[in-house]
Amino acid sequence: MNTMKAHSTEMFGKKIGSSCVWRASGVVSAQMCESSPDSCEGCPIYTRLGKAASHRQTQFFGRDYFDSCSVNACAVPGQSCPFAGPCMANWSRTNTPALRMLTMIGIGALSIGENASLIQQTTRRTGLHADLVSRVFQLRNLVMLGPESGLSPSDLALFTAEEQFAMVAAASFLDCLDSLDVAAFAEAMMERVLQHGNGSPSLSVKHDPPDLRETLLALQGLAVLDVLPAFDIEILGEIHAGMAALPYPSMALAQMALALQRAIQPATFKSPALEQRTVERAATLVTFADWLMGSVYDGQPVTFPELASAVIVTRTLGAVPDDGAIPAGRLLKAELLRMVGNERLDMSGAHSLLAGIVASGVKLDPDERTAFSRAVVLSFQAHFTKLGDMRADPVSLIAYLGADNLVRDRSQFAAIASMEAPEVEADPALLGCELPVDRFYTRGHTWMHPSRDGALRVGLDDLAGHLIGQVDAIEMPEPGSQLRRGKPALRLIRGGESVDVCAPMDGEVVLVNQAIIDAPGILPDQPYDGGWLLSIRPKVSGGSLSGLLFGENAREWQTTEARRLQEMFQGDMATAADGATLARDALATIPGVRWSKVLRAFLTP
C-alpha cells in the first residue's frame, strides 16, 4: 500500500519534497502523513483516486498526460493543481491564454538559432518539447487566421492591459502583426484607456500608478499596432496634453510615456510633453549616476532599472550631451555583466539594463553579447525547468524576447512565423503513420494548413493515405466553386467504386492540385506536401474553428482512429499486436473488403 509514495518519488525523475507529490504540493499536510507514517492508507487523496491514478502518473509529462493526469487536483474539491502551468488541458478555457501563448512564443522564439539545442535539451528532458512545439504552431496558425482565431474583443477584455500589450508585442517580435485581428485588439485597448480615464480619453492625475501603467500599456499596444493615427486627432491631443501634466511616479513610467508621445506624434516629435521636473530628475540621475547609485534620491532608493529608464528618457529628449550618458551606461554595463556572471538573470531587470546601455551609446563587444545570450538561455532554462513552470508573467516573457532581440538578429523572430514543421517520427500508436504538428485536422481525415495570404491548403492525412492507396481518378471541384463544411468537396475513384472527401471548412476553391490528378500515386506517397488536394479561401464565420483538431488533441483522436481501424479487422477477440505498421494500400491486403465502404467510415466527418 505504499504505492502512492513510491510512485511520487519519481514524479519528475527526482525526489520531490518528502517524496509524495501531494505533500510537495501542499495538498496533503505533513501531519496527515504522520498519522499513518508507514502507509498511504490514511491519505484521503490516495483513497479517493486509488491505484489507477498512481499508474497514470508515469505519463505525467508524457504524451498521454492530458487524459491521464493523476495529479487531478482539479478533481479534489477546493484544491487547485500545483502544476496548473504545464497542464494545457484547459488551455482554451482558461482566462489567461495570453500567458500560455506568450510562453509558447517565448520558448519557440528561443528554440531557433544558436540556442536551439540547449532549449530543446531542457524541454525534452521535462518531456514538454513536443507539446511546446505544437503549441507554438497552434499560436502561429491562430494568429495567421486572424479573425478566425476565435479571440473576440470581449475575450480580449478579460486580459489585463499588460497581457494585451504582451500579445501584441510578441506578435510584433514574431513579425506577424499583420495577421492579428488588429481591430479587435485596438478596440479592446482603447476600451481600457477610456475605462481608466473615466470615460474621457485624457490621462488624469487622479490615476493611481497601477491604473496609469495599465493605461500607458494599452496606449503603447495601440502604438505597436500602428493604429493610433486612426483615432480622432482630438482624442490623441487630449491624451498628449494629459501626459504633460502627469507626475511620473517612476522613471519607468516616464520612459513609457515618452515612447508613447513619439508614437502619437512621430512627425512633430521634438520637445517633451513630459513634466519638466521629471526630465530634470532624469538628467540629474544620469549625470551623477556614479554618486547617486546605491544612495537614496528624493526619498527613494535609486535602482539600476531606474537609471536605465533615466538614460533612455534623457537621451531621447537630448537632455544631456551626446556623451553625457556614457558613465551611466558603463555603470549599467558593469551591473549587467555582473548579472551575466551569476548566470541567473532577472529578465525584466536585464532587459531594461540592456535597453539603457544601448541608449547610452556604450557598446557591448561580441564576447559580451555572446555571454549575455548564453545567460538569457540559461536563466530561461532554469525558469522553465523548475516544475516546467509555465506561469511566467508576460513582462518577463517579453523581456526574454526583447533582450534577445537587442543582442541578436531580429529576423530570428520573424523566422518563427514561417518556420517549417519539425521532422516527425512515425508513431507506433498511429500504426506508424505520421501526423505533423503544424496543421489543423478534421474528423474526416483532412488537414488544413494556413498560408500567409489567408488561403488554406487542404489534404488528406497519412492514415487515410494508407487506406486509399492508388486511386484511378480524382474528380476535383472547379476553382471558384463554393464548398460547405462537411459536404463533399471532391471524389476519389478506384476500381469502379468511389468515395467523397468532405470540405473541412466553408470557403471558395482557389486552386486544385493538378499534379495529383495527373499522377494519383502522389496522394498516398506524400500526403502532407506534394499530395495536397486543393486550396480554399475560408469563409469567416463564428465557430468555424470549433471541432478542428490540433496537436495533442489531433494525436489523441488519431490514436482512437487507428484503434478503430485495427478493431474493424480484428474479429471478436481482444488482442494486442506488436510491431504494428499499417501496410501501404492496407485495404488491398484483405480479400473481399469493400474499399469504398471502409473509407466512407473514415472520411465522413
Added chain:
Amino acid sequence: MSSVIELVALDITDQELLSSLCAEVPTTYPFQCRIGAAEKLPVSALDMHRGQYQATRILEHLASSDRDAVRLLGITTADLFTPILRYIFGEAMLPGKAAIVSTHRLGNLSRGTQPPCDRPLFISRVIKEGIHELGHTFGLTHCADPSCVMTASREMARIDAKSTQLCRYCRILLDDFLTA
C-alpha cells in the same frame, strides 16, 4: 488449473533459445515455466497470398488446446501478420490465455528479414518480446516508460533499448491483476 506458464514451440527447434526464455519468465511472473510438447503451426493460419501466418488464428488455436497451463506462449520462426498490418513481432490476448512471438524479424542468424545480429542479442530480443506478450495476457497495456518491457515495440531500436523487466508501475498493475 495448473499454475505453470507453458512455452509452445511451433516449428522451432532452437532448444537453447527456448530454455533461455523459460528461465527468464519466472523472474517476472510468479509462475513456474516449462517447455511443452512442440507442434506444427496450424495450417488454417497460413495466408498463401501473403506467405505469412495470421497471428490471431494461432492465438485461437492455442487458446482452444487442452494443455494444462495458466498461460500459453507460442514461439515460432514464421512471419506473422494481422489484417491491414505489414507484419508483427507478436500478438497476445488482452487479457487471455494465449500469446505468440515470432523470431522472424528479431535478427535470427539463419532465417528472417532483419539483418542478423549476434546470438546473445537475438536471444535477449526474443526474451523481451516473450515477457512483453505474456504481460498483455495479464492485462498489461503498453507503457510509456521506454525502459519497461511493456513499452510498445515497433522498431528494433526500441526493443533493444528496453529492459527485460517490468517497470515498477507495471509490476504493481500485474499484482493488481493477479490478486483481483
